[in-house]
Every structure is written in structure tokens, then in C-alpha cells.
Amino acid sequence: MRLATDEFLFERWSAGTAESGTSKGIENLSDLLQYFKRETDKWFPNAGLIVLFLMKQKNQDNYSIVKKVCDLDKGVASQCLTADTFRKMGAGRSGTRAVAHNICLKINVKMGGVNSRVYPSSPRWAKFFDRDSPTLHVGIDVTHPVQGRGGNSIATVVANVDIEGSRYEVSVKVQLPDQERLVYMADALRERILAFNEVNKRPPEHIVFYRDGISESEFQGTMGEELHSAKAACFKLGEEYRPTMSYIVIQKRHHTRFFVNDESDGIGKMRNIPPGTVVEEEVTSQDYSDFFLASHRLRLLILDLGLLNYYLGTTRPCHYYLLYDDWGCTSDEWQVGLGFYIIASFANELTFGLCHQYARTNKSVSIPAPVFYAHLACARASVHSYALRKKGDREVRQSELRASAEAPQMGPSIDSIGIIRKGKIGPVELYV
Numbered sequence: 001m002r003l004a005t006d007e008f009l010f011e012r013w014s015a016g017t018a019e020s021g022t023s024k025g026i027e028n029l030s031d032l033l034q035y036f037k038r039e040t041d042k043w044f045p046n047a048g049l050i051v052l053f054l055m056k057q058k059n060q061d062n063y064s065i066v067k068k069v070c071d072l073d074k075g076v077a078s079q080c081l082t083a084d085t086f087r088k089m090g091a092g093r094s095g096t097r098a099v100a101h102n103i104c105l106k107i108n109v110k111m112g113g114v115n116s117r118v119y120p121s122s123p124r125w126a127k128f129f130d131r132d133s134p135t136l137h138v139g140i141d142v143t144h145p146v147q148g149r150g151g152n153s154i155a156t157v158v159a160n161v162d163i164e165g166s167r168y169e170v171s172v173k174v175q176l177p178d179q180e181r182l183v184y185m186a187d188a189l190r191e192r193i194l195a196f197n198e199v200n201k202r203p204p205e206h207i208v209f210y211r212d213g214i215s216e217s218e219f220q221g222t223m224g225e226e227l228h229s230a231k232a233a234c235f236k237l238g239e240e241y242r243p244t245m246s247y248i249v250i251q252k253r254h255h256t257r258f259f260v261n262d263e264s265d266g267i268g269k270m271r272n273i274p275p276g277t278v279v280e281e282e283v284t285s286q287d288y289s290d291f292f293l294a295s296h297r298l299r300l301l302i303l304d305l306g307l308l309n310y311y312l313g314t315t316r317p318c319h320y321y322l323l324y325d326d327w328g329c330t331s332d333e334w335q336v337g338l339g340f341y342i343i344a345s346f347a348n349e350l351t352f353g354l355c356h357q358y359a360r361t362n363k364s365v366s367i368p369a370p371v372f373y374a375h376l377a378c379a380r381a382s383v384h385s386y387a388l389r390k391k392g393d394r395e396v397r398q399s400e401l402r403a404s405a406e407a408p409q410m411g412p413s414i415d416s417i418g419i420i421r422k423g424k425i426g427p428v429e430l431y432v
Contacts, residue, residue, distance in 0.1 A: 068387035139370025
């Protein structure tokens with residue numbers, strides 16, 4: 001071990017050989033992290049702790065062990081990096097500067113930092129981040145086990161803890177396989193509201209749900225069940241607590257593409273539509289309040305020779321459905337709030353939205369940050385589950401039994417919630 005003057009501790013860790021299994025690797029890593037925490041508190045009492053793992057190559061077993069021990073057992077921030085990537089960055093290879101930049105962004109957030117905030121210059125943007133009337137932005141996603149591996153489905157609910165919408169926390173729930181609806185919505189939302197209230201000393205007055213992963217045939221049932229559970233969660237926090245709620249579904253898998261009329265308006269070799277393009281007429285649904293939004297720019301390919309730089313492929317916009325809204329926002333406000341910029345009449349006002357709040361990049365992404373984080377949380381929870389299964393941990397089996405035994409039973413609800421349609425409100429039969 002070497003104690004460096006630049007506040008780094010160096011140590012070697014081995015996950016263990018096939019003969020020793022993963023248990024010893026986990027035990028060794030737990031002891032090592034405990035040592036790091038003790039030394040950090042001793043020498044740098046005011047500094048945060050993050051452990052950087054340099055791995056010879058990508059290895060799912062080792063990665064899952066690292067994240068399981070760091071996230072679940074010790075509560076220590078970690079960052080994994082392959083030795084090859086590290087060497088390329090040190091040598092200044094083409095394209096690695098952006099990689100190093102993004103890794104620094106990740107590390108800063110994991111240490112509790114904030115990479116960016118949207119400047120509330122636009123009145124419409126300020127409405128979504130008003131300190132006198134705060135909003136909780138919620139991203140929901142459900143992931144299912146790989147066929148043949150067994151296991152349960154994992155649902156994640158991500159929401160901001162600050163009014164500016166730049167810091168997010170997550171609630172993870174385990175439920176029976178192949179259930180697309182969020183079974184423990186009431187518990188998860190209650191946790192997110194309490195976390196928001198703890199930071200801001202007041203609960204949110206508006207809750208906006210961004211829901212991914214449901215098809216049009218599931219709109220009514222899933223929205224109705226989850227909104228009913230959300231209202232029940234708020235009622236449990238106080239009989240007089242009734243924040244407004246809005247429910248927006250995001251669909252990424254479709255075959256709709258848009259192209260510019262004038263190629264001079266396009267971007268890259270493929271002349272793609274510019275980020276921020278919105279389409280809300282002609283090709284939208286006849287029944288629902290929906291729009292298409294292309295909020296991102298495609299990945300830039302930089303060849304080692306440095307001669308050809310161009311953006312790959314054709315931009316695929318996301319399809320947004322506003323199914324429920326008792327806040328009463330206009331369509332323009334929703335589009336700004338969901339994350340793209342509008343060139344105002346003076347051609348110099350750029351308003352940013354949640355697609356620009358994703359902390360791992362300094363560019364806008366294809367979906368709002370809460371949903372993107374919900375995806376990441378599902379992936380990380382799957383890694384934890386994989387590590388527990390690899391170890392043969394009893395907690396996995398116990399969680400499966402609890403998910404089966406505690407799953408709420410279906411029954412008729414008291415109220416009906418109307419789904420927003422063009423020209424009318426359609427009744428929805430709810431079950432919780």
C-alpha cells in the first residue's frame with residue numbers, strides 16, 4: 001500500500017480464483033473498503049470517499065461483486081475502469097478526451113456534486129422549478145429477468161430531491177416476473193416525497209410522472225392503477241395533501257422518422273433534424289394528446305486518422321403521450337418542460353429542459369433525465385441481483401418469496417380517472 005501526497009490510497013484486490021469462489025473475493029473487498037474508510041476518516045476527515053477500480057478487462061462477475069459490496073454492503077461510491085481505457089487516456093489517444101471528461105462527470109455526481117443546472121430565464125421553464133410551488137419529476141421503469149435465468153422483475157422509481165431537478169434518488173422494488181405495472185407504487189412514491197420534503201422542508205405541490213415501457217394497449221390499465229396508488233400514497237401522508245398529477249408515457253421503439261425540407265438545415269452527413277425539433281400535427285394520434293420530440297444529437301464518429309468526422313445514422317425522435325394532467329399546463333409548456341429548446345422571437349433565447357439534466361454528459365440526451373436514471377437504476381439493481389445469485393445468497397430467495405406473498409391483490413377502485421383524448425375524456429376502469 002502507498003499513501004500518496006495527492007490524497008490517494010492504492011491497494012491491490014483480487015476477486016478470487018475459480019477454486020476459491022467469489023465469497024473470499026467479497027470478504028476481501030469488504031475488508032479493503034473498511035480499511036479505506038478508516039484511513040480516509042483519519043487522514044482526510046473532510047473529504048469524501050470514492051474507490052476507483054482499474055480492471056484488466058471487462059468482467060461481469062467482478063463488476064457485480066464490486067457494485068454489490070460498494071452499493072449495498074458498505075455504501076461507498078465506486079467507479080470501474082478498464083486498464084486499456086486508462087492507458088489510452090494517458091497516451092492521449094483520439095476520442096479519449098471525451099471519455100475522460102464523461103468519467104469525471106460521473107465521479108463528480110457520485111461524490112455529491114452538481115454538474116449543471118438550467119438557468120430559469122424562460123417564464124415557462126421557471127414554472128416547472130418554482131420554489132414557491134415545487135415540482136417532483138418522477139421517472140418509472142420496470143425491467144424483467146432474462147429468459148431462462150429466473151428471478152423477479154425489478155421496478156425503479158427515480159425522482160429529484162432538489163427543486164432545480166439536478167439531483168435524483170431512487171427507490172427499487174422487486175415484484176413478480178413479467179408484471180409491467182408498478183406493484184409497489186404507493187410505497188416508492190411515498191419514499192420519494194419524503195426525501196424531497198427532507199431536503200426542501202416542504203412537499204412537492206406538483207408531481208409529473210414520466211413512464212417508459214408500456215404499449216398503447218396498456219395505457220388505460222397501467223396509468224389508472226399507478227395513478228390510483230400515487231393518490232393513495234399522498235393521502236397517507238396527509239388527508240389534505242393533494243398535489244396535482246400529470247402522467248406522460250414515452251415510447252422509443254417506433255418506425256417514425258423526420259427529415260428536413262432544406263438540407264442546409266440538417267446536421268451531419270445524414271442531414272438529420274436539429275435537436276429540439278418537435279412535431280405535434282399531421283402524423284400524431286387521432287385519439288391521444290401526443291407529440292414527437294427529437295431532443296438529442298447522434299453520436300459523433302471520429303476516426304483515428306482525424307479525416308472523417310460525422311454523425312452516425314438517422315435521428316429517431318421519442319413519442320410522448322400526455323395521458324393525464326390536472327395541473328392544466330399547455331402543450332407548449334409540456335414540450336419545454338420535457339426537454340428541448342425553442343428559438344424565441346428574438347432568436348437568442350434557449351430554454352433547456354430535463355433532457356439536458358442528465359449528469360453523465362454535457363449534451364442533451366434522447367429522453368428526460370428521470371427516465372434515463374430509472375433505466376440505469378434497473379440495470380444496477382440487475383447487477384446486484386446477479387451478484388447475490390452468484391453467491392447463492394438467501395436474501396434473493398427470501399425477496400422472491402416476499403414478492404409473491406406481499407403482492408397487492410387486484411380489486412375494484414372507488415374512483416375512475418379519465419385519460420386525455422383529443423376532443424373528449426374517456427373513462428378508465430381502475431383496479432388496485
